[in-house]
Amino acid sequence: MIEPDLTQPIPETIERVHFIGIGGSGMSGIAHMMLDAGIAVSGSDRSGSATVDRLVERGAHVGIGHDAAHLPADVDAVVVTSALWPDNPELVAARERRVPVLHRSQALHVLARGKRVIAVAGAHGKTTTTGMLVVGLHGLGIDAGFVNGGVIGGLDASSGHGTSDAFVLEADESDGSFLLYDVAVALITNIDTDHLDHYGTPEAFDAAFAEFADRASEAVVISADDPGAQRVRALMRHERVITFGEAEDADVRIVDIRVGDVASCTVEIAGERFELEAGVPGRHNAVNAAGALATLVAMGVAPVDGARALAAFRGTGRRFELHGERRGVRVFDDYAHHPAEVDAALTAARTVIGDGRIIAIHQPHLYSRTRDMAGDFAAVYERVADHTVVLDVYGAREDPIPGVTGALVAERFEDPSDVDFLPDWQQAAERAAAIAREGDIIVTLSCGDVYRIIPQVLSALEVGDGA
Numbered sequence: 001m002i003e004p005d006l007t008q009p010i011p012e013t014i015e016r017v018h019f020i021g022i023g024g025s026g027m028s029g030i031a032h033m034m035l036d037a038g039i040a041v042s043g044s045d046r047s048g049s050a051t052v053d054r055l056v057e058r059g060a061h062v063g064i065g066h067d068a069a070h071l072p073a074d075v076d077a078v079v080v081t082s083a084l085w086p087d088n089p090e091l092v093a094a095r096e097r098r099v100p101v102l103h104r105s106q107a108l109h110v111l112a113r114g115k116r117v118i119a120v121a122g123a124h125g126k127t128t129t130t131g132m133l134v135v136g137l138h139g140l141g142i143d144a145g146f147v148n149g150g151v152i153g154g155l156d157a158s159s160g161h162g163t164s165d166a167f168v169l170e171a172d173e174s175d176g177s178f179l180l181y182d183v184a185v186a187l188i189t190n191i192d193t194d195h196l197d198h199y200g201t202p203e204a205f206d207a208a209f210a211e212f213a214d215r216a217s218e219a220v221v222i223s224a225d226d227p228g229a230q231r232v233r234a235l236m237r238h239e240r241v242i243t244f245g246e247a248e249d250a251d252v253r254i255v256d257i258r259v260g261d262v263a264s265c266t267v268e269i270a271g272e273r274f275e276l277e278a279g280v281p282g283r284h285n286a287v288n289a290a291g292a293l294a295t296l297v298a299m300g301v302a303p304v305d306g307a308r309a310l311a312a313f314r315g316t317g318r319r320f321e322l323h324g325e326r327r328g329v330r331v332f333d334d335y336a337h338h339p340a341e342v343d344a345a346l347t348a349a350r351t352v353i354g355d356g357r358i359i360a361i362h363q364p365h366l367y368s369r370t371r372d373m374a375g376d377f378a379a380v381y382e383r384v385a386d387h388t389v390v391l392d393v394y395g396a397r398e399d400p401i402p403g404v405t406g407a408l409v410a411e412r413f414e415d416p417s418d419v420d421f422l423p424d425w426q427q428a429a430e431r432a433a434a435i436a437r438e439g440d441i442i443v444t445l446s447c448g449d450v451y452r453i454i455p456q457v458l459s460a461l462e463v464g465d466g467a
Helices: 025-036 050-057 089-096 104-112 126-139 202-214 227-233 283-298 303-310 339-350 367-384 407-411 425-435 450-463
Strands: 016-020 040-045 061-064 077-080 101-103 116-121 145-152 157-160 166-170 183-188 219-223 241-245 252-258 264-269 272-277 321-326 329-334 358-362 387-390 419-421 441-445
Touching: 016 025, 016 089, 025 040, 025 050, 025 104, 025 145, 025 157, 040 050, 050 061, 077 089, 077 104, 089 101, 101 104, 104 145, 104 166, 116 126, 116 202, 126 145, 126 166, 126 283, 126 303, 183 202, 183 283, 202 219, 202 227, 219 227, 219 283, 241 283, 252 283, 264 283, 264 303, 272 283, 272 303, 283 303, 283 339, 321 450, 329 450, 339 358, 339 367, 339 441, 358 367, 358 425, 358 450, 367 407, 367 419, 387 407, 387 425, 407 419, 425 450, 441 450
Parallel strands: 016 040, 016 077, 040 061, 077 101, 116 166, 116 183, 145 166, 183 219, 219 241, 241 252, 329 441, 358 387, 358 441, 387 419
Antiparallel strands: 145 157, 252 264, 264 272, 321 329
């Protein structure tokens, strides 16, 4: 993978821009916003997709595959992600021609110039909480611009240009690029030490979050419960900090949480109580909703108005997203790719399936994370799922590590009968379908491309009788 050069000067004027990997969720959102701003967009992706088709329909010129010939002669900047390999032919050509190469966060910085930026950072819940904020602001009559890591239900988009000065974005801490933005309000959902391939030490990771918070010009909103968030809070120097959570001293205090098809809670702010609906299942999403409400309050919104507006939220793409049902078995997909996220996603699933069972299809994401957390993943799946099918590792931006495969996770299960390691996707789909019976759910989990197995799972369910 490449290390982003965040010191690269950003051109004052960009009229033509080229995206390498334009079909990704974050990249495509920024590309749509560039089109909204009247900027000519070109790009490439390794394969065609519905996402690429939508960009082409709007006037973007997209090449399939990566080839230096895809790079226009008169482009003002090239936009990349950290997941790109240094020998990508379009990247090499851009550097040879001395075209400014911008990380996606720098392109987003261009779009957010002069805006009141609300940035959501943290280990888990960023996409959902960002979606909640966007829906809440729109419900309040504030047409906020936004870029999110998933499609927001009801808006059917992962990005929007907006007409107000508010701009909501999901901030990526993985490579330090979240420090680039001129943030007005910073929201930190929670913190689990991660991405040490970039930061080196847990202390450097925490310091980056503290810097992100202290740079906010108006306020910082942070969890009062999460140990990592509280560790970072001790490093912060910001004068205006608003906390949320179940802690007794939280500024937006969660009094109780109710779970079911939709999670909800009661929150107390300055001695007054308000009912808050998350719009999606899971205890963790009630906490996410409290964080979103605290952020709206930090922006000057009355709590009762904020709670009412947030009730319109109906989820985001790849967050416990239903893809189909066959013979009474529902098939979901979730972006969870860290043990804590898997725990939250599957625990939420328990609240909506009644007596049914959970069959999980786990695609390990990153070789380093699989190596370091195989035991943690196994423990969560064995405790919360009824059976787990493990695929091989989705390497994303990393080179393979010798000996690191999905087998590492399967081997850490205490009961081998609870797990199958099946690198072959067709075998994995057929195994999950063979286990499932009416009332069960099958859920794929990863931020890789595991969702592509879902058609195979649905087809296997059509021909199988279940266990």
